[in-house]
Amino acid sequence: MRIDRILGAAEIITLDPDRPTATRIGILDGRIVGFDEELDGLDAGVVEELGDAVLVPGFIDAHTHTTWWGLGLDAVDLSRARxxxxxxxxxxxxxxxxxxxxxxxxxxxxxxxxxxxxxxxxxxxxxxxxxxxxxxxxxxxxxxxxxxxxxxxxxxxxxxxxxxxxxxxxxxxxxxxxxxxxxxxxxxxxxxxxLPYSIERIVDALDTATARYASYGITGFTEAGVGGGWIGHSPIEIAAYQRAVREGRLHARGQLMPVLDVLHPVEGHADDAHGRGGGLGLDLGIGPGFGDDRLSIGPVKVFLDGSLLGATAAATEDFCGTPHNHGYLLSSADDFRERVDAAYRAGWSVAVHAIGDAAVDLAIELITDCTARYGRNALPNRIEHCGMARPEHLPLLAAAGIAVTPQASFTGPLGRQFMERVGPERTAWLYRARSFLDAGVVVAGSSDVPVADPVVLRALQALVDRRTDEGEVFGADAECLSPLDALRTYTVGSATATGTLAERGTLTPGKLADLVVLDGSPLTAPRIDELTVLATMVGGTYTHDVRDGGRADGAARP
Incomplete structure (x- = not known):
């Protein structure tokens, strides 16, 4: 039998408990066919020996604003000013x-x-x-x-x-x-x-942004809000993603979250979910999971509150330095209950932006009430950011199967400001990690780019040491992760939260051949953020390669 490619490396970290490590991996038709002795006797079109390199599963950034970031790459970079x-x-x-x-x-x-x-x-x-x-x-x-x-x-x-x-x-x-x-x-x-931006301009932004993703080892991302609201860029935004795929200009797998504002009443048969009480959806009944492994529709994005930086997150107590201000919900709780219920009963899983602890209260209520009435929908329900999680939230999140996407990349540039906003009594609640995992909550790795840096290796380091740019521990030392658990957030955790673990997240025979080639092991390196992404592969094709003769511009090579 002849397969497409065999890669040999010093170590392959699969994150598959049935086979944690290997030194050779085989690829056929964009998928993994086996490891080591399973490849004995097989011929391959390309055999590559990667020397001291270490292979890991492709990184999945579960919460991004890719178009926004791409559009802003030619704007004035104000972060340089002091x-x-x-x-x-x-x-x-x-x-x-x-x-x-x-x-x-x-x-x-x-x-x-x-x-x-x-x-x-x-x-x-x-x-x-x-x-x-x-x-x-x-x-x-x-x-x-x-x-x-x-x-x-x-x-x-x-x-x-x-x-x-x-x-x-x-x-x-x-x-x-x-x-x-x-x-x-x-x-x-x-x-x-x-608004609206043209499809051509959005495609240009996606091309530029996802080429950079490839250089960071990102093989998949979730776009956290398309089509409307203050985060969308065009009512036909998905068409731009489709065009980017057709033209080979989307260099990572995309999952797109429509914002709640773009869902509208869609009538169906009286026996259908859309026909019972006016569920909310998209035309033709298109819903979460629609698409393929390159581009698909995700859960609906629901914005409950604002941000810690702006003191607009909905908290149960006042923010420090802003008396009589504990943020606010972006609409009434009853309005959210009505609209989320209408979307959920029509089959939409929900990804609820909730940063303040009062918003987290409401997010848990919305999701648990909907699942009690209608059961689990196809994709996992999520709380985006979950920035202030009180101790009593942890078992509730785990019991309801709610995934969370806290941003480790906030730690360095924003950690001190967040702690100053909430004061010492609440800092342990901020952007948890270890306590989420210990409670059995799925934690997905994410950057919220361009709010923060999308470089995954720096995020993994932040998960391990939780150090702000000023050198302080962000939140609590007890929230630090081991390197292995940090790596799992951007792989297994993100794949689980996006409902795609059957296809990616680990290097397992039958799964997509999405992987990252590093110049050392993220499990043993003195500092993960000093490692280099040598190459990135999506479906068995390089999207980034800086080895001899390779390319670093996101262009594919055989």
Whole structure:
């Protein structure tokens, strides 16, 4: 028998308990056929000896905003600025660059107030930099943005009749004039001026972003919100992903979460779920799981609250430094109960954004009530972020089979700010890891890119040592993971949470040949974040390869 490829390496870490390690792996038609002695006597079209390299299952980032990140890669990188004077200089340079391009906005991404003494840009200075050119600057949290008067004027937000949208606010000074800071749903006031993006531009963004994913060892990702709301980029956004697949420009497997806002009543036969009381869905009854192993529909994304960084997460107690403020839900609890029930009974599993502990309370209630009434749907239910989990939440999550996606990549750049927001009495609740696993909760590895860094090896290191950029332990030492458990979050955990463990997450015969080639073992390296991704393979084809003669631009090689 002749197979496509045999790879030999110093070690292959399979994460399959039936065969934890090997030194040779065989691939046929994009799938794993066997290991070591199982390959004896087989011929192969390509035989590669990778020397001292170590192979691990492909990394799966279970919560990303890939299009947003890709679109922002050509924006002004505000994360480089230290102090508002540096930030203003970057924006002035961009205004000069765009001087001969009328109608083009100034876009910035990665603003973090911690780099500016907790201050936000002064709208008067922004107006001086760009008096007639709209400006839109994204906060690293994704739950806040900054703009200038030109953009506010275009949006009608300076009109006397303007009112803030439910679940959002344009901040104002003592005289009632906007400061330029937009919280939560108020971002949509400006974003609607930019939407929809063209399919061509979204495909370009996906091409660029997923090529970078490949360089980080990412073979699969979940896009946490498409089609509408403040996170979507086009009502026909899925068409862009389909085109990217057709043109070979999607360099990782994608699972797409429609936002709850795009679901609508779909009538069916009286005996069908859609016909009993007006369930919510997509046209033609398309639902979670639709698609193939390259691109599929995931659960519906539900935004319950905001962010810790902006103090808009729904907490049970006030945030430190902001008296009488414990955040808020983005709509009423009854509204969420009604809409989530209507989606769930029509077959939609749910992925509920809940960061504050009050939002986690409601998320658990919504999911457990729906499963009690209608049973389990096809894909796992999830809580995205689960940023403040009280001890009593842990057994409830495990009993309900709810997967969680806390972001280890938040630890370095945002950990200190989060701890300052909640105070020492609640820091142990923040973005747990070990206590989730010990309670039997599925933990999926995720970055929330571009809110945080999508480099998986750095996230694995953060799971192991939980050190902020300032050198503190984020949350509690007791939440640190072993290197093995850290690796499992971005492989087995993410595959389980996305409902795809039968196809990926471990290197097992019959599963997809998605794997990463590293220059050392993440289980024994002194620092995981100092390892190098030498190559990435999706379905037996290289999407990234920096070995001799390889390519690092996401282009496939045989």
């Amino acid at each position: 102090g508002l004077d540096e930030l203003y200089a970057l924006l002035r340079d961009e205004a000069t660059r765009l001087a001969e391009r009328p109608g083009h906005w100034i876009h910035g991404t990665g603003f973090n107030q911690k780099h500016h003494g907790g201050e936000h840009p002064d709208i008067r200075v922004l107006d001086e930099i760009a008096p007639d050119r709209p400006m839109y600057l994204r906060n690293t949290s994704g739950h806040q943005a900054i703009t200038n008067s030109a953009a506010l004027r275009l949006a009608g937000a300076l009109d006397a009749t303007y009112t803030d949208p439910e679940g959002g606010e344009i901040k104002r000074d003592a005289a009632g004039y906007p400061t330029g800071v937009l919280d939560e749903e108020a971002q949509g006031v400006i974003q609607h001026l930019l």
